[in-house]
Amino acid sequence: MMRRGILTVVSGFSGAGKGTMMKRLLEKYDSYALSVSATTRLPREGEQEGREYFFKTTEAFLEMIENEELVEYARYVDNFYGTPKAYVEQQLADGKDVILEIEIQGARKIKEKIPDAVLLFIAPPSMQELKRRLLGRGTETEEIIQARLERAQKESVGMEDYDYLIINDDLDVCVEDVHHIIRGEHRRTERNREFIKQIQGELKGE
Amino acid sequence: MMRRGILTVVSGFSGAGKGTMMKRLLEKYDSYALSVSATTRLPREGEQEGREYFFKTTEAFLEMIENEELVEYARYVDNFYGTPKAYVEQQLADGKDVILEIEIQGARKIKEKIPDAVLLFIAPPSMQELKRRLLGRGTETEEIIQARLERAQKESVGMEDYDYLIINDDLDVCVEDVHHIIRGEHRRTERNREFIKQIQGELKGE
Numbered sequence: 001m002m003r004r005g006i007l008t009v010v011s012g013f014s015g016a017g018k019g020t021m022m023k024r025l026l027e028k029y030d031s032y033a034l035s036v037s038a039t040t041r042l043p044r045e046g047e048q049e050g051r052e053y054f055f056k057t058t059e060a061f062l063e064m065i066e067n068e069e070l071v072e073y074a075r076y077v078d079n080f081y082g083t084p085k086a087y088v089e090q091q092l093a094d095g096k097d098v099i100l101e102i103e104i105q106g107a108r109k110i111k112e113k114i115p116d117a118v119l120l121f122i123a124p125p126s127m128q129e130l131k132r133r134l135l136g137r138g139t140e141t142e143e144i145i146q147a148r149l150e151r152a153q154k155e156s157v158g159m160e161d162y163d164y165l166i167i168n169d170d171l172d173v174c175v176e177d178v179h180h181i182i183r184g185e186h187r188r189t190e191r192n193r194e195f196i197k198q199i200q201g202e203l204k205g206e
Numbered sequence: 207m208m209r210r211g212i213l214t215v216v217s218g219f220s221g222a223g224k225g226t227m228m229k230r231l232l233e234k235y236d237s238y239a240l241s242v243s244a245t246t247r248l249p250r251e252g253e254q255e256g257r258e259y260f261f262k263t264t265e266a267f268l269e270m271i272e273n274e275e276l277v278e279y280a281r282y283v284d285n286f287y288g289t290p291k292a293y294v295e296q297q298l299a300d301g302k303d304v305i306l307e308i309e310i311q312g313a314r315k316i317k318e319k320i321p322d323a324v325l326l327f328i329a330p331p332s333m334q335e336l337k338r339r340l341l342g343r344g345t346e347t348e349e350i351i352q353a354r355l356e357r358a359q360k361e362s363v364g365m366e367d368y369d370y371l372i373i374n375d376d377l378d379v380c381v382e383d384v385h386h387i388i389r390g391e392h393r394r395t396e397r398n399r400e401f402i403k404q405i406q407g408e409l410k411g412e
Contacts, residue, residue, distance in 0.1 A: 121395075127408045153409040159402050164393045167401070177393055184390035187370045187383055189327075195373070196365050202333045203359040 005033075005092040006185055007114055008178075009100050009107045012122030013130060013152050017168050021122065022099055024175045033091045035100040038064065041079040054084060072102070072109035083110070097182050104158040111161070118185050120178065121162035125169040211239075211298040212391055213320055214384075215306050215313045218328030219336065219358050223374050227328065228305055230381045239297045241306040244270065247285040260290060278308070278315035289316070303388050310364040317367070324391050326384065327368035331375040 012018050026032050038054040040061045049055055056064070061080045064070050073082030083100060091098045100110065110117050124130040134148045159165065164181050168174050185191065218224050232238050244260040246267045255261055262270070267286045270276050279288030289306060297304045306316065316323050330336040340354045365371065372383050391397065 123401075123405060127405065130405070130409075149409070156402075156406045156409050159406070160395060160399075162395055164390070165395050165398045165402065166393060177389070180386035181390035181393060183383070184370070184387035187372060187387055189366060189368055189371050192371045193366075195329075196362075196371065199329060199333065199336070200362045200365070203336075203355070203362050 003095055003186065005031075005094070005096045005098055006182055006191075007035075007088060007092060007098045007100065007110070007117040008182055009102055009110050009117055009119045010122065010178075011102060011104050011107050011120070011155075011162070012166075012168075013124065013133070013155055014148065016122040016124060016133075017171065017174075018101055018122050021168070021171060021174050021178065022101060024171065025099070025178055028175060029179060031095075031097055033096040033098050035083055035088055035091075035098050037081050038070070038073075038084050039079060039081045041081075054087070056080075071113055072106045074106060104155055104161075108158075108161060116191070118164070118182065119162040120164045120166055120181065121159050122166045122168050122174070123159070125167050209301055209392065211237075211300070211302045211304055212388055212397075213241075213294060213298060213304045213306065213316070213323040214388055215308055215316050215323055215325045216328065216384075217308060217310050217313050217326070217361075217368070218372075218374075219330065219339070219361055220354065222328040222330060222339075223377065223380075224307055224328050227374070227377060227380050227384065228307060230377065231305070231384055234381060235385060237301075237303055239302040239304050241289055241294055241297075241304050243287050244276070244279075244290050245285060245287045247287075260293070262286075277319055278312045280312060310361055310367075314364070314367060322397070324370070324388065325368040326370045326372055326387065327365050328372045328374050328380070329365070331373050 010018055010022065022034065026034065036050060036052070036054060038056050038061060040056055040058045041053075043049070043053070043055050047053065058080070061082070064082065064084070065073060069085055070082035071085050071088060073080055075081075083102070083106075088098055088100070102110070107119055111119060124133060130152065134152055135145055166174055166177050189196070216224055216228065228240065232240060242256060242258070242260060244262050244267060246262055246264045247259075249255070249259070249261050253259065264286070267288070270288065270290070271279060275291055276288035277291050277294060279286055281287075289308070289312075294304055294306070308316070313325055317325060330339060336358065340358055341351055370387050372380055374380050395402070
C-alpha cells in the first residue's frame with residue numbers, strides 16, 4: 001500500500017534555526033523532500049534549476065499565477081517567489097513528506113488551500129534566548145533591532161494558528177520531534193478513512 | 207519546566223495484541239505508566255494491591271461512584287471495574303503519560319470527561335488477518351465465532367471516534383508508532399498555550 005505523503009509547513013522567528021533543522025532531517029531520513037520554489041530572480045553561482053529553485057521569467061511566473069499553478073506566492077522587492085502546485089503534488093503522490101519553509105502569511109494561504117497540511121512553528125526555548133538571537137551580536141543598528149522585535153511580535157500573534165510548536169533547544173531533539181510529529185500524523189484517523197471504510201465494509205458483509 | 211503527562215486510551219479488536227504492545231512500550235520507555243483499575247473482584251494469586259488492581263469491597267466501590275471518584279466504570283457479570291480519577295491525575299501531574307486499555311464505550315466516556323485525552327485504535331493489517339484472529343485456531347464453536355464477528359462489527363463502527371489508528375503489522379513498529387504519536391501530541395499547540403502566551407506577552411512588553 002503506497003501511502004500519500006504529508007505536506008508540512010515550517011515557520012518560526014528568524015534565527016530559530018529552521019534551515020539547519022530541515023537540512024538535518026533530510027540527511028537523516030529519506031522519506032522527506034524539500035519543496036522547491038519558483039522564482040523570477042536570476043540563478044546565483046552554483047544554483048541548479050529544480051534544486052534550489054525553478055527559475056522563471058516574470059512572464060512565465062505571471063502565467064503560472066494566472067493558471068493557478070501556485071499554491072501561494074509573494075513578491076519581495078523586485079522578485080516573485082511561489083510554491084508550484086504540480087511539484088508538491090507529485091512528491092506527495094510519490095509518498096514523500098514534503099517540507100515547505102515559509103513565513104506566516106504564506107503558511108495561512110497553504111492551510112486554506114490544502115487543509116490537511118501540517119503547520120509547525122519553531123520557537124526558541126526562552127525569551128532570553130529569543131532576545132539574544134534577535135539582538136544579534138551587538139553589531140546591529142538600533143533600527144534593525146527594532147524591526148526584528150516588531151517582526152517577532154507580529155509573528156508571535158500567529159503562533160496559535162499552527163498545529164504544533166517545536167521548541168528549539170537541542171537540534172537533534174528538535175529533528176526527532178519533527179519526525180515523530182509527521183510519523184504520528186500519518187496515523188491520524190482522518191488520514192486513514194479508506195482503510196477504516198474497507199474494514200467496516202468487509203465486517204458488515206460477514 | 208515539568209510537563210504534564212497525556213492520558214492515552216487504547217482500544218482495538220480483541221486479539222489485536224494491545225496487551226503485548228503496551229507491555230513492550232513500558233519496558234522500552236520510562237515516561238509511561240499504566241492506569242490501574244479499581245475492581246470489586248477478589249485478588250487472584252500473585253496479584254498485588256495497586257499493581258494489577260485497586261481491590262475494593264462493593265460498598266467502597268459504590269461510594270467511589272457516588273463521590274465521582276471514577277472517570278468511568280462498568281459492570282461485567284457480578285463485578286465492577288472502574289478507572290480511579292485520583293490515580294490518573296497523580297500520574298499525569300507527575301509528568302507520566304498514562305496508558306489506559308479500555309473498550310469503546312469506556313473510551314467515549316473518558317473523552318467526554320477528559321477532552322485532551324488521546325484515543326488510539328489498534329487494528330489488524332488486513333481483513334484476512336482479522337478473520338484469522340477472530341476465527342481462532344479452528345477449535346471454537348460456531349456460536350463463539352459468530353459472537354466475535356458481531357463484536358468486531360460493533361467495535362469497527364466506533365473506529366472513527368478515535369484520534370489515531372495503529373495498524374498492528376510489526377510489533378516493534380507499532381510500539382514506535384504509539385511512542386511517536388504521544389511525543390508529537392506533547393508538541394500540539396493547544397497543549398502549549400501557556401508557553402505561547404508567555405512569549406507573546408514578553409514580546410508585547412518590549
